[in-house]
Amino acid sequence: MIRHGAILLCALAAGPALAHITPPVTLASDRDAVATLLPGAKRYFVREVRLTRADRESVQQKTGWSPDEDFCRFYLGRDEQGRELGAVTFLSDYTIHGPVRVAVGLTPDGRVRAAKVVEVTEETYPWVKSLLDQGFLSDLQGRDPRAALRTTAGKASMTRFYGEVILGLTQRAAVLYEVAGSRPPSRE
DSSP states (O other), X not given: OHHHHXXXXXXXXXXXXXXXXXXXXXXXXXXXXXXXXXXXXXXEEEEEEXXXXXXXXXXXXXXXXXXXXXXXXXXXXXXXXXXXXEEEEEEEEEETTEEEEEEEEEOTXXXXXXXXXXXXXXXXXXXXXXXXXXXXXXXXXXXXXXXOOOOOOOSSHHHHHHHHHHHHHHHHHHHHIIIIITSOOOOO
């Protein structure tokens, strides 16, 4: 009797399991994503920026999302003459089927250069692959992050859902760059 009570107590303490995670599928390394999203770059730099309360509020107001981290990191690319070609940042969203991680390349003026899905889970891979096979990410090139990004890609509800997740990450990355990416790096 005590044994059954302990099992029941453990089950109740665990609470409802809303998410389940399957193994990750890496679609691109961070290094490859940065090189691909910053074409023509000969030199790379990392800019780490501490988000202020005003930064967080601005991002929240513009996207409905609040960054989880106090710092954000941008990978900057420069050409041979030292001109900035743009930035890349990585963001993740944790869905019921596991994380989706996206690299977003941005032009110096904050437009979306391109986006690349770098990691998903085995379970989400078929839905995301369907989007990638349709050329979904090419539709993001040159988009203004202040404009609402919506998709009707894919007829399957889960494919459409993951399209919205990727669009949301892309918009968040662009707004984060607009709000904090142009500042000089944090000094600690």
